[in-house]
Amino acid sequence: MAKVESFELDHTKVKAPYVRLIKVEKGPSGDEISNFDLRLVQPNQNAIPTAGLHTIEHLLAGLLRDRMDGVIDCSPFGCRTGFHLITWGTPSTTEVAKALKSSLEQIANDIKWEDVPGTTIESCGNYKDHSLFSAKEWSKLIVSQGISDDPFVRN
Amino acid sequence: MAKVESFELDHTKVKAPYVRLIKVEKGPSGDEISNFDLRLVQPNQNAIPTAGLHTIEHLLAGLLRDRMDGVIDCSPFGCRTGFHLITWGTPSTTEVAKALKSSLEQIANDIKWEDVPGTTIESCGNYKDHSLFSAKEWSKLIVSQGISDDPFVRN
Numbered sequence A, B: 001m002a003k004v005e006s007f008e009l010d011h012t013k014v015k016a017p018y019v020r021l022i023k024v025e026k027g028p029s030g031d032e033i034s035n036f037d038l039r040l041v042q043p044n045q046n047a048i049p050t051a052g053l054h055t056i057e058h059l060l061a062g063l064l065r066d067r068m069d070g071v072i073d074c075s076p077f078g079c080r081t082g083f084h085l086i087t088w089g090t091p092s093t094t095e096v097a098k099a100l101k102s103s104l105e106q107i108a109n110d111i112k113w114e115d116v117p118g119t120t121i122e123s124c125g126n127y128k129d130h131s132l133f134s135a136k137e138w139s140k141l142i143v144s145q146g147i148s149d150d151p152f153v154r155n
């Protein structure tokens, strides 16, 4: 089976919350894309429950694009400890950490239910599995811990 | 807040399982990447529980790369009804549906626990939340329903 980089990371050595560059890939014409590990909670110690994670997903999709150019996709890890972020170009982990922190602050402090995109039976694949309360409480906790731009150094 | 295409899809109109092209994006130097919606279960009628979804994620990461060139990332939807697949170039939905079907067949029929990558405290962010039993049963069900290359047409 093809080897995947993410399973080579020693998850016992990292200190979440952090932003890590997984890799930069170059296309045949020379365009670059970056793949980041946005690790919100400490591996194997915690995991964000599905409803809160789902609401954070819908909000980050809009809020990160408001703050960064070239966002291709931001999707949760199956392990529910964070998200992949894929972008055009090569933003630094410092830039990404700043955009992530500010997005989570907006979730914690400003977002109201009416602001959450994709919460109806038409616009969502599982509209009954959302929790803005959970999204806000997790965002508050993550921001209070500081988001490092180095996976091995606590902020 | 920035608009996101996925929330514009009318989820009551699609017929899962299917593969849908969300969009093709072009980089400044002309490279193209494709973003697919791999919808495994019918929106708002079912959702894959976290342990099975997590094991399917780890397996698809390897199995799809064995079958397709240019895979950038395959990550679950927060709604747990399917996955994003992001690739270099512009494979057809027919090609992707074929690779997905064959990967799910391999999960259903051949994969053993020792084959699943990322199931230790070092290699996974939440190693206690895996179920190969669940991954196999969901894969069987999805394959038995047929995977369409058109979201609005049942296979």
Ligand SMILES: N[C@@H](CCSC[C@H]1O[C@@H](O)[C@H](O)[C@@H]1O)C(=O)O
Pocket: A054, A057, A058, A061, A072, A073, A074, A075, A118, A123, A124, A125, A126, B004, B006, B007, B077, B078, B079, B080, B084
């Ligand atoms: N990762 C995307 C945003 C979510 S799309 C997936 C969601 O749309 C809907 O199909 C489902 O509710 C699912 O949760 C992005 O960054 O554009």
Ligand SMILES: N[C@@H](CCSC[C@H]1O[C@@H](O)[C@H](O)[C@@H]1O)C(=O)O
Pocket: A004, A005, A006, A007, A077, A078, A079, A080, A084, B054, B057, B058, B061, B072, B073, B074, B075, B118, B123, B124, B125, B126
């Ligand atoms: N989407 C990737 C494969 C999974 S990476 C994310 C996983 O690695 C580990 O960090 C966690 O267990 C998480 O579930 C890919 O397609 O390469």
